[in-house]
Amino acid sequence: MYTVKCLNPISNRGLDLFTSEFEVIDDLNAADAVLVRSASMHDLEVPDSMIAVARAGAGVNNIPLEQYAEKGITVFNTPGANANGVKELVVAGLLLASRDIIGGVNWVKDNAKEADLTKLIEKKKKEFAGNELKGKSIGVIGLGAIGVLVANICNRLGMNVYGYDPYVSVRSAWSLSRMVNHSSSLDEIYEKCDFLTIHVPYMESTKGMIGQEAVQKMKDGATILNFARGELVDDQAVLDGLAAKKIKHYVTDFPNPAIAAADGVITIPHLGASTEESEENCAEMAVDQLMNYLENGNIVNSVNYPNCDLGDIEAECRITVHHKNLPNMIGQLTSALAEEGYNIENMLNKSKGDYAYSIFDVAKRPSEAVLSKMKQIDGVIRLRVL
Numbered sequence: 001m002y003t004v005k006c007l008n009p010i011s012n013r014g015l016d017l018f019t020s021e022f023e024v025i026d027d028l029n030a031a032d033a034v035l036v037r038s039a040s041m042h043d044l045e046v047p048d049s050m051i052a053v054a055r056a057g058a059g060v061n062n063i064p065l066e067q068y069a070e071k072g073i074t075v076f077n078t079p080g081a082n083a084n085g086v087k088e089l090v091v092a093g094l095l096l097a098s099r100d101i102i103g104g105v106n107w108v109k110d111n112a113k114e115a116d117l118t119k120l121i122e123k124k125k126k127e128f129a130g131n132e133l134k135g136k137s138i139g140v141i142g143l144g145a146i147g148v149l150v151a152n153i154c155n156r157l158g159m160n161v162y163g164y165d166p167y168v169s170v171r172s173a174w175s176l177s178r179m180v181n182h183s184s185s186l187d188e189i190y191e192k193c194d195f196l197t198i199h200v201p202y203m204e205s206t207k208g209m210i211g212q213e214a215v216q217k218m219k220d221g222a223t224i225l226n227f228a229r230g231e232l233v234d235d236q237a238v239l240d241g242l243a244a245k246k247i248k249h250y251v252t253d254f255p256n257p258a259i260a261a262a263d264g265v266i267t268i269p270h271l272g273a274s275t276e277e278s279e280e281n282c283a284e285m286a287v288d289q290l291m292n293y294l295e296n297g298n299i300v301n302s303v304n305y306p307n308c309d310l311g312d313i314e315a316e317c318r319i320t321v322h323h324k325n326l327p328n329m330i331g332q333l334t335s336a337l338a339e340e341g342y343n344i345e346n347m348l349n350k351s352k353g354d355y356a357y358s359i360f361d362v363a364k365r366p367s368e369a370v371l372s373k374m375k376q377i378d379g380v381i382r383l384r385v386l
């Protein structure tokens with residue numbers, strides 16, 4: 001029996017997938033694994049029993065990835081599972097920035113009781129008029145699961161799309177419409193685009209990437225959309241840009257007190273992935289990956305350990321080892337088994353940066369002495385016997 005603690009509400013569509021071998025519990029201190037959405041785990045004291053975290057979503061900046069890797073805690077996310085939800089809200093953001101829909105809707109509500117409302121509307125509506133998206137240019141920074149969908153739909157809306165992603169994956173490149181212009185520098189995007197939408201992860205290297213310099217280089221009257229993370233955009237640069245009319249609108253899914261009430265800012269309370277469909281997709285994928293890892297030791301879609309999948313366990317015993325990515329780890333681990341006559345039927349070893357993961361399928365469960373010898377090899381972080 002494995003125990004799982006949810007740190008945020010997780011869709012029942014995912015939780016219902018848990019078989020009778022799993023129990024969702026309230027006590028973090030008794031949990032083997034955690035399911036989380038946006039709750040910050042940086043200052044959370046986690047028990048030694050915890051061996052996995054599944055993030056039902058894309059961004060993992062709420063989880064101390066390196067610290068967990070060091071402890072042999074595998075962290076998963078659910079790539080692409082909420083991308084369509086975000087894409088649709090970006091389109092809403094583009095429309096909200098192009099026409100004063102919010103002003104118009106609010107005005108109608110405020111004047112709802114006027115007897116001659118219909119007449120008043122015809123006089124007033126010019127104040128809420130705007131522009132169409134067709135023919136405008138948009139720069140998409142980050143062409144991952146969300147960026148590709150955004151770029152493609154903007155192309156279908158008749159916009160001129162420029163995409164920038166120096167690390168674009170083959171999969172994303174294949175999915176991108178051939179009508180999307182490939183920008184090799186951000187400067188090209190700043191110079192050419194009426195809209196700029198950012199879809200990169202928040203990391204030390206991307207913090208404040210839209211700052212004063214970027215704003216100064218943008219086209220006059222440009223609109224910035226941020227449905228990725230608040231920290232990617234420098235608030236003061238945006239406020240200065242808005243005040244100088246350099247920036248027309250800043251549309252963001254990440255309000256904070258510095259920007260929430262500022263003129264020209266359109267804020268949404270982090271609703272990008274808050275659709276029934278996205279929540280269900282993320283929960284299902286997170287639970288699937290967690291069960292596969294806890295029961296079979298397979299790693300699929302981890303962000304701090306390599307993907308390593310040997311399928312369902314068919315051998316008498318499976319041993320999984322989290323270890324440092326050092327020379328001769330496999331030699332030492334296999335020797336420990338071979339010296340005592342344990343035959344390895346199948347094995348897989350993968351690495352990611354400083355960390356690696358190995359799966360060994362053996363014909364019979366090794367003795368405690370052998371397992372203990374394997375655990376003591378310098379660089380071994382965690383060993384599980386399944």
Ligand SMILES: NC(=O)c1ccc[n+]([C@@H]2O[C@H](COP(=O)([O-])OP(=O)(O)OC[C@H]3O[C@@H](n4cnc5c(N)ncnc54)[C@H](O)[C@@H]3O)[C@@H](O)[C@H]2O)c1
Nearest residue numbers: 058059142143144145146165167199200201227228272273
């Ligand atoms: N508003 C929401 O509710 C919501 C929902 C999902 C994701 N997000 C945010 O959006 C981000 C992107 O999500 P995704 O699913 O598309 O992730 P993804 O991993 O599929 O794509 C990220 C892309 O950014 C690219 N990238 C990384 N650094 C870059 C840089 N310096 N310049 C240009 N490109 C760079 C990567 O190569 C990758 O293609 C997430 O990390 C998360 O923070 C927000």
Ligand SMILES: O=C(O)CC[C@@H](O)C(=O)O
Nearest residue numbers: 037038057058059273274
């Ligand atoms: O879980 C959520 O509601 C938000 C998720 C989103 O920010 C993500 O990074 O996937």
